[in-house]
Amino acid sequence: MKVFSILAMREVKLTFLSPRSYLLLSLFSLMSGLICFDQLRIFNELIFLHMSQTMGGFDLGTLPDALNIRRRIFLPLMDNLALALAALLPLVTMQAFSEDTTNRTDQLLAMTGARPISVVLSKFTACGLLVSLAIGTAFLYPATSLGHIEYGEEQLAGSFIGLWFHGLALSSIGLAASAFTRSQVIAAVTTWAIGLAIWDLAWLASLVPGAAHILQKCSFQEHFVAFPDGFIASQSVLFFLTFIVLGVCLARIALALRRLTG
Amino acid sequence: MNKSVPVIQATNLSRFFGPHKAVTKVNLEILPGSAFGLMGENGAGKTTLLRLIAGLILPSSGKLEVLGLDPSKQQTDLGHKIGFVPEEPALFPELGVRSQLLFFGGAKGLSGQNLRDSVDHQLERFDLTRHTKQPCGSLSRGLRKRVALALGFLDDPELMLLDEPTSGLDPVHRESFISWLLKKRGKTSWILSSHDLEEIQSLTSHAAHLEEGSLKGIETSTDLAHLKPKQNQLWKHP
Numbered sequence: 001m002k003v004f005s006i007l008a009m010r011e012v013k014l015t016f017l018s019p020r021s022y023l024l025l026s027l028f029s030l031m032s033g034l035i036c037f038d039q040l041r042i043f044n045e046l047i048f049l050h051m052s053q054t055m056g057g058f059d060l061g062t063l064p065d066a067l068n069i070r071r072r073i074f075l076p077l078m079d080n081l082a083l084a085l086a087a088l089l090p091l092v093t094m095q096a097f098s099e100d101t102t103n104r105t106d107q108l109l110a111m112t113g114a115r116p117i118s119v120v121l122s123k124f125t126a127c128g129l130l131v132s133l134a135i136g137t138a139f140l141y142p143a144t145s146l147g148h149i150e151y152g153e154e155q156l157a158g159s160f161i162g163l164w165f166h167g168l169a170l171s172s173i174g175l176a177a178s179a180f181t182r183s184q185v186i187a188a189v190t191t192w193a194i195g196l197a198i199w200d201l202a203w204l205a206s207l208v209p210g211a212a213h214i215l216q217k218c219s220f221q222e223h224f225v226a227f228p229d230g231f232i233a234s235q236s237v238l239f240f241l242t243f244i245v246l247g248v249c250l251a252r253i254a255l256a257l258r259r260l261t262g
Numbered sequence: 263m264n265k266s267v268p269v270i271q272a273t274n275l276s277r278f279f280g281p282h283k284a285v286t287k288v289n290l291e292i293l294p295g296s297a298f299g300l301m302g303e304n305g306a307g308k309t310t311l312l313r314l315i316a317g318l319i320l321p322s323s324g325k326l327e328v329l330g331l332d333p334s335k336q337q338t339d340l341g342h343k344i345g346f347v348p349e350e351p352a353l354f355p356e357l358g359v360r361s362q363l364l365f366f367g368g369a370k371g372l373s374g375q376n377l378r379d380s381v382d383h384q385l386e387r388f389d390l391t392r393h394t395k396q397p398c399g400s401l402s403r404g405l406r407k408r409v410a411l412a413l414g415f416l417d418d419p420e421l422m423l424l425d426e427p428t429s430g431l432d433p434v435h436r437e438s439f440i441s442w443l444l445k446k447r448g449k450t451s452w453i454l455s456s457h458d459l460e461e462i463q464s465l466t467s468h469a470a471h472l473e474e475g476s477l478k479g480i481e482t483s484t485d486l487a488h489l490k491p492k493q494n495q496l497w498k499h500p
Contacts, residue, residue: 260319
């Protein structure tokens with residue numbers, strides 16, 4: 001545990017020394033603010049239209065489904081931010097292992113006697129911390145703009161918890177991609193490709209018609225739906241956790257394979 | 263040091279990189295306390311053999327035991343018992359010299375005052391006290407080599423693997439390192455790879471000659487004098 005904390009400390013320092021991390025943090029917060037602002041603007045316009053049609057008065061019970069706050073604000077916000085995360089996160093994860101390979105410090109780590117799984121988990125911890133910080137800062141604008149109306153707090157919190165799980169799963173995939181290649185570009189492109197492909201696997205249904213239902217169940221997007229409802233579905237959490245464990249295991253296997261390939 | 267267990271026990275040890283045979287059927291036994299040399303031309307398989315012993319790569323075939331452990335399965339345990347100084351020093355470029363040693367020692371399981379004392383001792387031993395805060399990425403090759411040596415010897419390992427340990431060192435630090443290493447003779451085992459015949463002679467008792475991955479023979483270092491090349495001639499084992 002002590003060795004792990006030493007390794008993790010170094011990874012965290014390294015992550016926050018990299019300008020890419022700050023690029024991710026600032027761009028993601030900016031996008032969160034802009035997307036949330038835009039969704040709120042559209043929602044306000046729709047409310048205004050509805051008010052003008054109902055001669056200025058309405059109560060919450062008579063609102064049409066088109067003005068559902070979950071469908072109009074939280075789902076699009078979460079969808080767009082998830083895609084933004086899928087686009088930005090590989091810029092950070094791509095250097096996780098390839099940097100050590102280039103500097104041959106992977107050998108130095110191996111010579112400390114540190115377990116390879118500790119090395120993988122320390123890198124995952126650093127990425128997880130960055131994702132948490134990105135989600136935390138991105139949460140600020142929507143929370144302050146929606147907080148004062150005292151409506152939809154659970155849905156907003158649920159959406160960002162879903163995004164957090166999504167970010168952790170993407171980090172894990174990114175680490176695995178980085179562990180399998182020495183090239184940062186290949187690692188980033190692979191993570192983008194996998195992240196976007198898994199985002200909505202329904203497109204594969206036309207190629208494998210019999211597996212449409214399974215493919216849909218394996219899509220990230222499918223498991224996002226529950227979070228903006230304001231509750232955390234154990235099935236969706238388990239789905240993301242499976243991806244996290246899978247990514248970590250694949251990265252561990254990649255380290256073992258390096259000893260075979262030299 | 264367990265005197266009954268050989269430091270190295272290799273049987274038909276081979277390592278291939280695709281069609282290239284880097285190490286072929288090496289049989290070798292090295293006893294505890296030995297100072298053993300590896301000689302050979304570039305590409306003879308010296309570094310690959312050292313990397314196999316360190317557990318950094320796995321053998322393609324054959325059996326290898328290092329300090330009674332199997333490097334392919336027990337690399338974690340082995341990491342606490344051996345030190346490795348590669349020819350090209352591998353260091354974390356963002357860390358300062360002292361931080362590098364503290365990190366490495368901590369990851370090796372040293373802690374507290376014991377770790378700080380070991381680090382200070384190594385900084386002094388390898389004349390690095392003036393560079394403690396300098397990031398390793400900005401050091402000259404010679405200084406990086408000294409940091410790599412300090413890392414390798416940090417926790418007083420049972421077995422040291424030294425790949426061209428003095429390459430890049432200036433004459434003063436080279437001599438200082440050689441005389442210091444000689445004082446450790448018998449207490450620590452080491453396997454040293456070098457192109458420098460004098461270095462092999464002074465730092466090892468026996469040396470193996472590798473050629474195209476195969477072990478061509480083992481000789482006592484005193485018997486190597488006849489191998490000294492004539493001026494402008496490449497050294498070649500008979």
